[in-house]
Every structure is written in C-alpha cells, then in structure tokens.
Amino acid sequence: MxxxxxxxxxxxxxxxxxxxxLLAGALALVITLPLCLRVVVQATEATMRERAVSTPQLVGARGSALDLMLTALYFKRQPLPPVAMKHLHELREANLGSAIPLDVRFHAQESPIVGTEIEYFGLRSLRIANGKMITRLGDCVLGARTALRRGLKPGDAIFSSQEQVFDMAGIYPLKMRITGVLTPNGTPDDDAVFVDLKTAWLIQGLAHGHEDVSTTRDTVLKTETDNLVANASVRMFNEVTDKNLDGFHFHGDTSAYELSAILVVPKDPKSEALLAGRFLKGTNAVQLIRPREEYDALMSTLFQVQTLAFSVLGLTLIAAAAISALVFALxxxxxxxxxxxxxxxxxxxxxxxxTKLFEITLVGAGGLALALIITLFVQWNASTWVQLLLK
Amino acid sequence: MSGISLQDLSFSYPGSSFRLHVNGLEVAPGAGFGLLGPSGAGKTTLLRLMTGLLQPQSGLVQLGNTALQALSEAERRAFRLSEVGLVFQDFALLDYLTVEENILLPQRFRSHTSASASDRARDLAERLEIGQHWQKLAGQLSQGERQRIAIARALAHKPRFVFADEPTASLDSRRRSRVMDLLMEYTHEQQACLVMVTHDTELMPLFPNHARVEDFTS
Structure with a gap:
C-alpha cells in the first residue's frame, strides 16, 4: 500500500x-535565503578575521576607521585621505615596534598595486614561489592568484592603470618588470601586485625619468643658474630599465610624500599601549586603530543585520508555507x-x-534539495564573492 | 449461492422523492444481467447499491456468500478491491498514469503486481486493441481507447463480480461487439457475475436476464 x-x-x-x-523552487528560495545569508556572513567572518587579528595596529589619516582597515588590510578600492611619510619616520624613531608603510592607491587593471617595504612580506608570511624579490625601481612581484589569472610569470611585464581617465595631463601608465610570483596565502595578497614604495610614488608622478637634458641641447627651454628647464620635446620614460635607471629622480620633500596607511607591530603589550596613547588626541591628523576591534564592531553590526533579516525571512517562510498549504489544498x-x-x-x-502526504513530501523534499544545492553553491563561492565585495 | 442476490432492497436519497425498491433480483454465476432504463432513472444508483458504494435503508445485497450490509466500510472496500470489477460511466482513469499503470492500479494497491498479473493485463490490452498504447499516458488517448482501458482495469484482477456502467457507449459497432464478446467470455470462463447498465437495446439479446430500472422506482 x-x-x-x-x-x-x-x-x-x-x-x-x-x-x-515552481512550488519547490519557491520553497527552496525561502529556505535558502536565511541559509545563504548565514553562509555569507560566516565567509565574511572567515575572510576578514585572520587578517584583522594578525595586524595589531594600524595608523592612517583621521576619518573612517573602517575605511582605513578595509584599505590597508583588504586593499579595498576606495578614496582614503593619505598619511604623510613623516609619521612613518616618527613611528620608527619612537622605537616601540616595527612600522611598515603601505601605499594602496593604484591598480594594474583589477589588481591593486601595493607599495610597501620588504618587512611586509615577512609579516604576511609571503615567500617567493617563482623568480626573485624586487631588486630595483620599477620591479614588481605578483600575488599568486593575479599571476595565475593573467597568465604572468617572472620576466613578463605589467602596466599600471590610469586612475583618472579624464586627467589628460596625468602621468602615463608605468610598465613594470615582474621579478617574481608569491606563494598563495588565501588572502587579498594573492590578488595584489607588490612594488617598492618608490615605485608607487613613481606611478603617482612624484618621481619621473627622462633623457638627460644636459646632453641633448635641443630639449632645453631655458638655462637658469644651476638649473636647466626642458621644453615639451623632452622624452619621458614610462619604463624603468637598467639603462635609464639613473634618469629617474624625485622632486620635493620626501617626508611630505603620501602613504595610504602604516602597519604597526609593537614590540610588546607595553609598547602597544604607549603607541595607542600617542594617537589618542582628537586634534591629531592621524589615528591609530586596532583592526581586531574594528573587525569585532563590523561583525557585531553584521550579526545584528543578520538577526533582523532572519526575523523577516522567518515570517516569509511562514507565509510561503501557508501559501503552499493553500496550493496543496486547492x-x-x-x-x-x-x-x-x-x-x-x-x-x-x-x-x-x-498518497497526498507523499506528494507534499516529494515537493517539500524537492524544495529542500534545491535549497541544499543553492546553499552549497553559495558556500562554494562565498569566499570569492566576499573578496570581490571587498575589492 | 455464489451469484448476486438482492432482497427487499429499499433506498431513497434524503430530501428527494426518488424511491427505489427491489423485491428480489438474482444474477447467477457465469451469466450476465442487463439493467435498462432512460437517463436519470436510477440505473447507476442501483449499481452503486449492488457494489456497496451506497447503503440501502433496508434489505440485503449479497455478493456470493458475502452480505455487504454485514461488512464494515473498510471490509467493503477490501472486498471491492479484490472481488469486484467496476467500469465507470466516465471511465475514471488517471490521466497522468500510463495505460499499464491504470490497468494495474487496483492490484498495485492490493500489492498484487506479479509478473503474471502484468502479463494478464497486457493480454487484456491486446484483446481490447490498446496494447500498442501500453506505455502512453491515458490522457493522450481517445474516448474509445480510454473506455477500453477502463474495461481492462475492471477485469485485470480476475474479479468474481463485474459491474459495468454503459461500457460500450463510446465505441463503434465493431469494437462494441469485441468488448461485449470479451465481457461475456470472461463471465463464462471465470464463472463471474456481470451486471451491465446500458440503454443500448441492440445489446439486449446478449442478456436473456434483464430488468428495467423503472420497474424498481417510484
């Protein structure tokens, strides 16, 4: 029977x-939505947590602490007020820990260009998997996923992208030499292009290279005391080579050069407390944040939103169940x-x-199976999607 | 007595002036019995009383040695499922089942879907010229084909009592005689009782025993 x-x-x-x-799909959706929400929140938590926890302190321009964290830790593409190099010098002079500069304002297509120093690779446990580390101005090393996705290897070149399409007077994209590819570490580092801090400034236009005006007299506009002013015909370099390396130079006061943020790894808890104290003043142009605390605040907000969404989706689920019951009854x-x-x-x-019960069960089971498939699909892709959201 | 016996049967619908009374009616095993009458005369009501689908106010319906009034509702259902073959006027097929599934449906609910039952069902389908549609959905077939599926379903589990409500209404004369041959042959071979409701007077020669329903109603 x-x-x-x-x-x-x-x-x-x-x-x-x-x-x-249709009925199973409708049921699947109302079951899936809270499950997927949970999966995405968990993926966000997993993606962001380790990075936040492994970065003790972060210094940046006063403003949104969350923006500062998202930019410095996850290389999120968003405008952030810069912090001057002099603050890096001050931090180093205080000798309370190591300070690692970060410049995350430029991109090579979708990949963020991260200008930093060699200590950064140690902090993030990044090693060279193929090739060698940056050796001079204009060199870069690629994150594992960037290299894989774009099919690049040491010896190839990559261009920086123009940030302002309508800036006709802006600098040309810089052709950078790829010297190495990093080991993957499952973080935004895998999607980045790492350059020396000076290369980042070169992209910004604070440094430039051109042919030697003193040897090509037809490029001289006028001669001043101890100075030659070039005319518009002077040939500018958009690639650093061993030949033209000496033609690159910086202008202005380097202590005023800009950074996106400074990662700080204090020597000990006392140093950490002292550093925090230094930046307490509200009148300070810069702020020091603890990424862990910002992360906790962000997750707390996310959990509140999640709880609210669960309540709404719970009501939707009841409504969907009632409509399904009506459909079956009819x-x-x-x-x-x-x-x-x-x-x-x-x-x-x-x-x-x-027979009726089995029909309901089959449709319900179909809905559950669909919900499971969708949830597994979301779970499978959640971390990628969260990383895209953080870009 | 292994035939059908009706004694002093009285029935009326609540709030209706329709009355049906049968003093006595006997259908012998291996014989057919025709019920004649115009539409609305009460043929189907009498058929439903004989199968236990309706309960009389008084009187007795006996199928073989079983008095239907002595059975509980569940027992009557079980009896119908195993001993009775029903051909409904509107065929009552499930359109989402295949010809095979429709024919074997009562046996499936009796957990009697053996290979021999399936063979027998297939044989019936061949004889009723619907074998070529064996795996087609009932909903895709014509009225005549559907009627023959209904007849095959009624006979597939070898019932001792067959009740057919206008089983040839949708058939052409060739197929009508084929269906009637099959029903009569089955009745003789299985020593079953066949009660057939019809208003087709051409079929009356096949039923030496018959009655007009108007004789039982008031």
Missing part, C-alpha cells in the same frame, strides 16, 4: 513537473473526483491520505 501510494504520488508530481518545480480539492474513484475501486482512506 505504501509503495502504491508513493508510486501514485511520484507519478503525479513527475507528470506535473513544471508546477512542482490541488486536492480539484482532484476530488480522482480520489473518490480510487475510494470507489476500494483504495482505503489511509492509502489516499498517504
């Missing part, structure tokens, strides 16, 4: 597969004649009830 009821239910559901799929009502015939033939009311 059970098998007959199941067979009958299955045949009905299979015959009306479009209606079944369907069974329309098929009264069919069930009466089966009863007339001699099929018991229990068998008929089982």
């Amino acid at each position: 059970m098998l007959a009821a199941l067979h009958l239910a299955w045949r009905y559901v299979a015959r009306h597969r479009l209606q079944t799929l 369907s069974f009502r329309m098929r009264r004649r069919e069930f009466k015939t089966l009863g007339d033939v001699g099929v018991s009311p229990l068998a008929l009830s089982l």
